[in-house]
Amino acid sequence: MKVLWLCNIMLPAYAKVHGIEYSPREGWLSGCFDKITRDKKSDREIELGVCFPATGAIASSKEVIDDVTYYGFIEDLEHPEKYDDSIELRLKEIVDDFKPDVLHIFGTEFPHTLAMLKVFGKPERVLLGIQGICGKIAEEYMADIPEEVQKNSTFRDRLKSDSILQQREKYFVRARRETESIRLVGNITGRTAFDKEETARINPDARYYKMNETMRSSFYEGKWEEKGAIPHSIFIPQGDYPLKGFHFMLKAMPEILSKYPDAHLYVAGNNIIGRGKSKYPYFLRASAYGKYIKYLISSNKLKKKVTMVGMLNEEGMKEQFLKSSVFVCPSVVENSPNSLAEAMLLGMPVVAARVGGIPSLIQGNKECQFFEKGDVKGLAEAILQIWDEPVIAAVYGDNARKRALVTHDPEINYKRLLEIYRDIEIRTAEK
Incomplete structure (x- = not known):
C-alpha cells in the first residue's frame, strides 16, 4: 500500500x-x-x-x-x-x-x-x-x-x-x-x-x-521524582501569544508567592520579553503582547521570579520537565497538547485548564488538578494544592503516567x- x-x-x-x-x-x-x-x-x-x-x-x-x-x-x-x-x-x-x-x-x-x-x-x-x-x-x-x-x-x-x-x-x-x-x-x-x-x-x-x-521516544524512559525537582518550580511550555495563557500565570504568581516565596516560573518557546539571540534591540522587536507581559512582570515584582528558557529540543524539554515541580497548561483552548502528553508520560504533577480536548486526555482529581479557563484564583489554588499535598500530587502523576503509557x-x-x-x-x- x-x-x-x-x-x-x-x-x-x-x-x-x-x-x-x-x-x-x-x-x-x-x-x-x-x-x-x-x-x-x-x-x-x-x-x-x-x-x-x-x-x-x-x-x-x-x-x-x-x-x-x-x-x-x-x-x-x-x-x-x-x-x-x-x-x-x-x-x-x-x-x-x-x-x-x-x-x-x-x-x-x-x-x-x-x-x-x-x-x-x-x-x-x-x-x-x-x-x-x-x-x-x-x-x-x-x-x-x-x-x-x-x-x-x-x-x-x-x-x-x-x-x-x-x-x-x-x-x-x-x-x-x-x-x-x-x-x-x-x-x-x-x-x-x-x-x-x-x-x-x-x-x-x-x-x-x-x-x-x-510521542518522542525519550519521554517513554525515566520518571519524574520530587527529589530531583527544583522546589516550587513551575513550567509552562510556551507563552508567545495570548491564547497560551502566560498572562494568567503571571497574575496568579503573587498569591502563589505569598505562601511559597521561593516559587519560580520557567517558560519555554519564543522569548517575547527579552533580546535572546536577536541582533536587534528589544524595542524594535517588541510585540504588544510582549509589552503587556513585561508590564505584568514589572507591576507584580516578578523580574527575579520568571525565567525564559527559550526554544528547547527533545532533550532540553525532558530535562526541564524533570527538574520542575509542576507542569501547568493555562491555555484558553487546546485539542491535545503534546507537552501535556509528555508531562504525563514522565509522571509529573499537572495543573491544566479544563478546555477543549484536555478532559479527554486527563482526569481531574485523579490524574491532575483542573481549573476553569481564565480563572486566575483557581489556577493559583490548584498549584498550591499540588505543593500542599505532595503525596497526593505524586499519586496523580503516577496515575497520569499509567494512562499516558496506554494512550501513547x-x-x-x-x-x-x-x-x-x-x-x-x-x-x-x-x-
Whole structure:
C-alpha cells in the first residue's frame, strides 16, 4: 500500500541526513515515522512517501532515503493566512509521481492542506489528521487580555502587519480555509471529544477514526521524582501569544508567592520579553503582547521570579520537565497538547485548564488538578494544592503516567494506524 504523508515540517530523519537544523514541533510525527520504517522494506506493509515545506533546492527535490521517498515544496510558512495557487502545481507533480493509495494529511493549519485536496480530488482516499482547530483558536484568541492591549500596536506589529487584532483576523482567514478542507475529505482522524464534535459539525458525512498519538521516544524512559525537582518550580511550555495563557500565570504568581516565596516560573518557546539571540534591540522587536507581559512582570515584582528558557529540543524539554515541580497548561483552548502528553508520560504533577480536548486526555482529581479557563484564583489554588499535598500530587502523576503509557503506546497506535489505512483501502476498492 502506497501512503503519502503531507506534513507541516521537515521530518528529523530527513534533516539529520542532510545536516539541517530541524523543528522540535510535532514530535509525535517522528514517533509514528519510526514505527513505520523500523522494518526492512521487504517486510513493510507501507510504502511511504513524505512531502513537506522546504526552501532552496530541496523545495523542488525528490529523494529516496532508507526506502522512503521525500518531496519538498515551497510555501511561505511565515504567512500561513496567504494562499498561493502556485503550490498546487508542485503538489500535483508529487501526487502524479508517487501515485498514493492513501493520502494522509497532518493538520489543517496551513494552505498546503487545501491545495493538496484540490489537486488530489479523491476524498474517499484522504485521511485528514486533526491537530488544532483554527476556528476555535480564532474565537478564543484574545484570552481576556484588556481591550487597550488588544488595540495596541508596536513598531514591530506595524512593520509586520501583525498586531494582536491582525493575528486574530489571520486565524479567522485560516479557519475559513480549514472549514473548506474538512468539507473536502472523506476520512478524519482525531483523539478527543472536542475535535470529533467540531469536525462533525463541519462535515457530518466524513468517517471519524479515533487514533492516539505516539510521542518522542525519550519521554517513554525515566520518571519524574520530587527529589530531583527544583522546589516550587513551575513550567509552562510556551507563552508567545495570548491564547497560551502566560498572562494568567503571571497574575496568579503573587498569591502563589505569598505562601511559597521561593516559587519560580520557567517558560519555554519564543522569548517575547527579552533580546535572546536577536541582533536587534528589544524595542524594535517588541510585540504588544510582549509589552503587556513585561508590564505584568514589572507591576507584580516578578523580574527575579520568571525565567525564559527559550526554544528547547527533545532533550532540553525532558530535562526541564524533570527538574520542575509542576507542569501547568493555562491555555484558553487546546485539542491535545503534546507537552501535556509528555508531562504525563514522565509522571509529573499537572495543573491544566479544563478546555477543549484536555478532559479527554486527563482526569481531574485523579490524574491532575483542573481549573476553569481564565480563572486566575483557581489556577493559583490548584498549584498550591499540588505543593500542599505532595503525596497526593505524586499519586496523580503516577496515575497520569499509567494512562499516558496506554494512550501513547507506540505499538498500539501503529497497529491502529495500519487498521485505518487498510479500512480506507478496502472501502475505496469496493466502490
